[in-house]
Amino acid sequence: MSKGRQQNERKSYSGYKNIPHRERYAKILDTLDSLNEGDVVEIIHDHDPYAMKEQLSQIMPGMFEWSYIEKGPYDWRVDIKKVFKKPQIQNSSHMDNLFYSDKYTSIH
Incomplete structure (x- = not known):
C-alpha cells in the first residue's frame, strides 16, 4: 500500500501500452468514469x-x-484517485458527448 493511501480505497491496475492509440484514451476515460469516490x-x-x-x-x-x-x-506509471463523483446533470448527454467525443480520442 502506498504511503498516504487509506485502507478503504480500492486500487486497480490498467495497462494501456498494447492498446492502439486511437482506442486508448476512450478506454482510460471509461476506467476513470467507473471509479467510485476515493478509488485509485x-x-x-x-x-x-x-x-x-x-x-x-x-x-x-x-x-x-x-x-x-x-x-x-x-x-x-501514475496513480489516479477520484476525489469526487461527476455531478448529476439532468441532461447529461451534452457532458457525455464532450467527455467521450472523438475530439479527445486522439490525445496520446
Missing part, C-alpha cells in the same frame, strides 16, 4: 500522460488527483 487506479502508459491530465483538469476540474510513480523512459 494505477495506469501504465508508454509515454507521459500529461496531456490527458491537463485535458481532464479542464473538463472536470478537481475530480482527480495524480501521483507519478515512475516517469519513463519506457513506462510512465
Whole structure:
C-alpha cells in the first residue's frame, strides 16, 4: 500500500501500452468514469500522460488527483484517485458527448 493511501480505497491496475492509440484514451476515460469516490487506479502508459491530465483538469476540474510513480523512459506509471463523483446533470448527454467525443480520442 502506498504511503498516504487509506485502507478503504480500492486500487486497480490498467495497462494501456498494447492498446492502439486511437482506442486508448476512450478506454482510460471509461476506467476513470467507473471509479467510485476515493478509488485509485494505477495506469501504465508508454509515454507521459500529461496531456490527458491537463485535458481532464479542464473538463472536470478537481475530480482527480495524480501521483507519478515512475516517469519513463519506457513506462510512465501514475496513480489516479477520484476525489469526487461527476455531478448529476439532468441532461447529461451534452457532458457525455464532450467527455467521450472523438475530439479527445486522439490525445496520446
